Structure formats: structure tokens, C-alpha cells
Amino acid sequence: MKLSELETPRLILERGKLEQNVRTMREHMGRLGVPLRPHGKTAKCIDVIRLALEGQPGGITVSTLKEAEYYFGHGIKDLLYAVGIAPVKLDHIAKLRKEGAEITIILDSMEQAQVAATYGKKHDETFPVLIELDSDGHRSGLTPADPELIGIGRFLHDTKGVELKGVLTHAGGSYGAKAIDEIKKAAVQERDVAVACAQLLRAAGLPCPVVSVGSTPTATYAEDLAGVTEVRAGVYMFFDLVMAGLGVCAIEDMAISVLTSVIGYQKKKGWVITDAGWMAMSRDRGTSRQTTDQGYGIVCSVDGTPIPDYIVDSTNQEHGIIVRRDGGAMDFNRFPIGSLLRILPNHACATATMHDRYHVVNRTDDVIDVWQRVHGW
């Protein structure tokens, strides 16, 4: 099948760029001496995760139990479910664990620890647990100053039904960095908080074998990960315009795009209209908070070459509206009706999840594979 014969909109994945991104991160982590536990939430696709796991111990991170079930079904046993545990999910996790999935959960409150322990005792299950830490104030987690840290650690260690495995933090605040220096500082802070909490637990006589950190910006710019035992990053496999805006990748590194057809114009307004609306791109406007707002995405020619003067300025459900970024006159001859374009997305996780599969291409016009994605919870 040819790329130019696909019905639109379709999600396109460039295999060469994916392989390069995965290799770059693997080599960087190799230099720092820390293994990757790649996050499966961006790709939601076993074929992508197999590439990311090359040379790694084999465990992955997931953001939904549907992902856990899917990846386990494809042979990955060591799964870290990295969203604070909700009691209603314990049945599902216990079922997967009974089938052989080694699922670790995370929590940051005594209430969650007690619920998990009570469930574990009642159902003859022992849940491995990481305590979630807050390294930058962007989401959940305990800080080194929180007195509950040791109390929860001791409870997890001493109580049947649960087992203290270590600590985890995600420097999601790094997405708001304004300069590379800030990302570097976020990487240091992420490591320092995780290592400090691990040391506090150990000083209290508790085990803390796992010290888990990771976001794509901080993983990319980390210079020293002493004390860290694994790095979870996900979006680096594909990259996106938010990462490019942060300086974490180049626009040319982006491995996914949405193939779209030109379906009309509003010539007086300077608009080219396509069939990639927000259902194909997602509603994510992550670059709106960055120095360069990329609208709903940068326009590329069908071979994937960016035409940075043109962006998708607005979307309806099934319509995208392309304008010239500088408001100048549109060259409509460049966009005949039915011609194909590719749009680079703001946020790879959000755009990919609008699609059920990837059409995988190399630098030629050939679609070399179709890779399915998992969806939902």
C-alpha cells in the first residue's frame, strides 16, 4: 500500500525516526548507567514498546489497566501502574496478578495503603507498592518534609497484603520550563527528591530498592542520576511540538503526524480547509503556553517535510483550518483540492489516542506496516 493511497485522516508513524529517538535515549541512559522502564502510554502499541525495550531489563510503565492487560497479553510481565491507586481497581489488578502479571501500584496516602492492605489480606495477595513523591508541586505525591512518608513506608513494610518496594516521582513541571537550564534544574531536583526520600526510608530501617524517576525533558537533560534505579520516559519515542518548543527535540525528530486531505477553501479569509479536525489532532493546545504557538499543528508536505509558515489555526470536529502563520496571502496553488498534507501534533499522546492504529512508513511512499493501538481503560 502507498501512503498516497490511504484514506484520510490517518496516523502516520515514521519508523526511522522512532528508531533514532529510541536509540538516542537508550545511549544517553547507557552513559548515565540507569535502565529505562519506558512508559507505554504514548504509543499504546506493543510494536513500539518492543523497540523501546531493546537492551533494557524488560519492565514498562503503564497509565491504565487496559494498557497493563494489553502489554501483559503480549508477554510483558513487569508492569508499573503509575497512577495513584483507586480502591475500585484492586479487583482488576488482583485478577491480572493471579494470571502472572507482576503489577506494582503507587500511592501517597495512608488511606490508600490501608485499602490495598485490607484487600490483599482478604484475597491472599501482596501488592508491591512505590510511594509517590512530589518533586515539583505539579501533581500528587509526598515531599521529603512530609511526616507521613516514614509512617506509610513502615505500614507498607510491616503489614500483610502490601510490600514496600520504593519511591517514584515524575517531574511533570518540566513541561513548563522556559529554558534548557530550567529543565536541567528540574532533572537535578527530581533526582534529589527521590534519592532523599529513599535515604529517609532506609535511615528508618526500611527497604527502598526502587528509586524511579522520569519525564522526557528531565531524562533528556539529566547529567547525573546517582541513586536512581530506573527512568520512566514515554513521549521521547515520538516527540511532539511541545517537546520541540521546550528544546528537547528538533521538529524534524517528530515520528508521528496526521495525514490529511485538502477539502476546500475560504479564499477571502486565506483559509485552506482539511479533513483533520480535532477528532484527528485532539483538542490539545500545549504550545499555546509556549513562546511559539503552533495552533493545532505544523503543516508538512506529504513526504513529511515541514512547511513552517503554515499552521492549523483552528479545528472543528472533522475540519482543520490552515492559515499562514504571519497572516500573509495564502498561495492556494500549493494546496489543490484532494492533495495530501501531514500535520505535526502538539502532544503525541493526545493525538495518537484519537486513532486506532499507526500506518508505518519509511522515507519512501510505501506503508511498510500497520500497527494496532490499545484504547480506553
Ligand SMILES: Cc1ncc(COP(=O)(O)O)c(C=O)c1O
Ligand atoms: C508517572 C509518569 N511517569 C512517567 C511519565 C513519562 O513522561 P513523558 O511523557 O514526559 O516521557 C509520565 C507522563 O505523564 C507519568 O505520568
